[in-house]
Amino acid sequence: MxxxxxxxxxxxxxxxxxxxxxxxxxxxxxxxxxxxxxxxxxxxxxxxxxxxxxxxxxxxxxxxxxxxxxxxxxxxxxxxxxxxxxxxxxxxxxxxxxxxxxxxxxxxxxxxxxxxxxxxxxxxxxxxxxxxxxxxxxxxxxxxxxxxxxxxxxxxxxxxxxxxxxxxxxxxxxxxxxxxxxxxxxxxxxxxxxxxxxxxxxxxxxxxxxxxxxxxxxxxxAGVNDRVQLAALERELQNQQAIRLMQNGATLLDPSRIDVRGELVTGNDVIIDVNCVFEGKVTLGAGVEIGPNCHLKNCTVGDNTIIKSNTLIEDSQVGESCDIGPFARLRPGTQLANKAKIGNFVETKKAIIGEGSKVNHLSYIGDTEMGANVNVGAGTITCNYDGVNKHKTQVADNVFIGSNSSLVAPVQIEEGATIAAGSTITKQVGEKQLAFARARQTNKDNWPRPTKK
CATH class of the missing domain: 3.90.550.10 (Spore Coat Polysaccharide Biosynthesis Protein SpsA; Chain A)
Incomplete structure (x- = not known):
């Protein structure tokens, strides 16, 4: 009928x-x-x-x-x-x-x-x-x-x-x-x-x-006539979803402190700590561990990846056995290959990070294609915006980038190259080359320090 x-x-x-x-x-x-x-x-x-x-x-x-x-x-x-x-x-x-x-x-x-x-x-x-x-x-x-x-x-x-x-x-x-x-x-x-x-x-x-x-x-x-009733139904729905997740093989360290605002799909042996928020469609592979206070939106996370506390991931794809956070932010368009590492206070956007590559601390990687086994030192940034347009940085396999380096896009770093710490790179670095791009140090004797007026 x-x-x-x-x-x-x-x-x-x-x-x-x-x-x-x-x-x-x-x-x-x-x-x-x-x-x-x-x-x-x-x-x-x-x-x-x-x-x-x-x-x-x-x-x-x-x-x-x-x-x-x-x-x-x-x-x-x-x-x-x-x-x-x-x-x-x-x-x-x-x-x-x-x-x-x-x-x-x-x-x-x-x-x-x-x-x-x-x-x-x-x-x-x-x-x-x-x-x-x-x-x-x-x-x-x-x-x-x-x-x-x-x-x-x-x-x-x-x-x-x-x-x-x-x-x-x-x-x-x-x-x-x-x-x-x-x-x-x-x-x-x-x-x-x-x-x-x-x-x-x-x-x-x-x-x-x-x-x-x-x-x-x-x-x-139950219907909703005011915000009190709205909040009551929100808690009821979250409780229902927490029960479903646990029945499907996920461990919730506190089922009363999780918010699913969309659809969350979990593999076996997923562990989710307290105060995590999931928005849109989020898929977590088997063995994924998520620390407290994380926020995931419209993303997929591969098996056995660890996401540490206070990490934000949005519109991104994360491979297997990755290590992310704490205090990391993966913005839309980020793709991490297997075994990639994104450390504390690292932000990525439209970044493809190759297998086994590491961006460990205090860095911004945007509009970038990065190969496998790359090491990015602390404080490195890709300068992808010229005030009008965005430009791409390309980093090949096995590149080592020293701390506090700036890669001014568009720029290409070829396989096996090394960037010396503190360098500002504005042009291509060839295969296995070492690039220095910093002013020569000058020391002055008896320099009068400024005094407070």
């Missing part, structure tokens, strides 16, 4: 006190509405409809890669009103699944359980039992246990308020019936809104089977 999936994202979210649409606030580094769209996209035969209103242009721009049908709800009058705006786009022989842009942790497995029960005469409702159901619509059942209605908190009687089973708002309804139910909705309630939940009573009246499915946990159906 074709699935129309409607994601409601038109609310103002005034309690967020933000210049941005509520559904664009991030959980795990990804906008809430994008998380919902990603999960919905995993369902077969899915037609996505995104209902926007307040700051809808922001939401549409951030979600355009999903190719969802954008439906505007400029004057929101409830969830039923939102579905009525989508009604002209629904497939006649399909079913409609309603989701929420501020309920980001809903799982594909739960939605698949719902769709498995769907047919032309069945409405599937996602419910959960809560110890404290305050604020939720209550699930009303008859003597046989069949669902007959959903009553909102403000409209519930004392006996109905005592019901623990509540509505999550997520339901899957057959379109052949849904169209008529939406047209029949009334707003004669405490809020003066059109409630989508009113279709439950209509379904019971029309003899449509109403079946319920439960989520795996409460967090899966």
């Amino acid at each position: 074709t699935q129309d999936i409607v994601i409601l994202a038109a609310g103002k979210g005034s309690r967020m006190k933000s210049a941005f649409s509520k559904v664009l606030h991030k959980v795990g580094g990804i906008a809430m509405v994008r998380r919902v769209l990603t999960t919905a996209s995993t369902l077969e035969n899915a037609n996505l409809h995104l209902v926007v209103g307040h700051q809808g242009e922001q939401v549409e721009a951030n979600c355009q890669d999903f190719s969802a049908n954008i439906v505007w709800q400029n004057d929101p009058q409830g969830t039923g009103d939102a579905l009525r705006r989508v009604a002209p786009f629904l497939q006649a022989d399909g079913a409609t699944l309603t989701l929420y842009g501020d309920v980001p942790l809903i799982r594909a497995s739960t939605l698949q359980k719902m769709t498995a029960l769907s047919n032309s005469n069945t409405l599937v409702l996602l419910t959960i039992s809560l110890d404290n159901p305050t604020g939720y619509g209550r699930i009303v059942r008859d003597e046989q246990g069949k669902v007959t209605a959903i009553v909102e908190q403000k409209d519930a009687s004392a006996s109905e308020l005592a019901i623990k089973e509540v509505n999550t708002g997520i339901l899957l309804a057959p379109n052949a019936h849904l169209q008529a139910w939406l047209a029949a909705l009334k707003n004669n309630n405490a809020q003066g809104e059109y409630y989508l939940t009113d279709v439950i009573a209509m379904a019971a009246r029309d003899g449509v089977d109403i079946v319920t499915v439960n989520p795996e946990n409460e967090a899966e159906v």
Whole structure:
């Protein structure tokens, strides 16, 4: 059966006190509405409809890669009103699944359980039992246990308020019936809104089977109305991801102090120390060790590499058995071959570092192609920028560069060459040549030191 999936994202979210649409606030580094769209996209035969209103242009721009049908709800009058705006786009022989842009942790497995029960005469409702159901619509059942209605908190009687089973708002309804139910909705309630939940009573009246499915946990159906709830879901997601990483063979020295803001893939026997942040897509090979306070973004790290504390790696590729840090920064475009070493307070950018090469301390290597077994002394920099354009430095295999050297690009250092410490290199150095490029030392006797005025 074709699935129309409607994601409601038109609310103002005034309690967020933000210049941005509520559904664009991030959980795990990804906008809430994008998380919902990603999960919905995993369902077969899915037609996505995104209902926007307040700051809808922001939401549409951030979600355009999903190719969802954008439906505007400029004057929101409830969830039923939102579905009525989508009604002209629904497939006649399909079913409609309603989701929420501020309920980001809903799982594909739960939605698949719902769709498995769907047919032309069945409405599937996602419910959960809560110890404290305050604020939720209550699930009303008859003597046989069949669902007959959903009553909102403000409209519930004392006996109905005592019901623990509540509505999550997520339901899957057959379109052949849904169209008529939406047209029949009334707003004669405490809020003066059109409630989508009113279709439950209509379904019971029309003899449509109403079946319920439960989520795996409460967090899966928790919504976000303010930043406190946003922070709670962030911690829940991070806990879920920490558990997954450990189940996949990674050791987290403190599972409560790791942040995965994207996707982290780990091989066996990875060790991650405290306060590490992973953004975008990060892949760690087997046996990788990461020290405390590291930040990795959109990078791959080969097997058995050690990344020491306070290291930043972004948009880079790191080979096997490398040694990086502490306090190193690999900027976008860095590629380290196997067994390369980047030491403390070294920065690289668009740098290809060959196998076994070492940049040990206090250096900047940018726009550089470096061969194998190169040794770069402390304080060396590649002068790659002339104020207008960037230029490349090329260093061949087995080059030794003395401390405090400046390589003024464009320049080429050929195989086996040696650069004397303190040199400023402005032209090519040939194979196995020794290059001195510094002024001759002059000593003056009886030099009067400056005195403080």
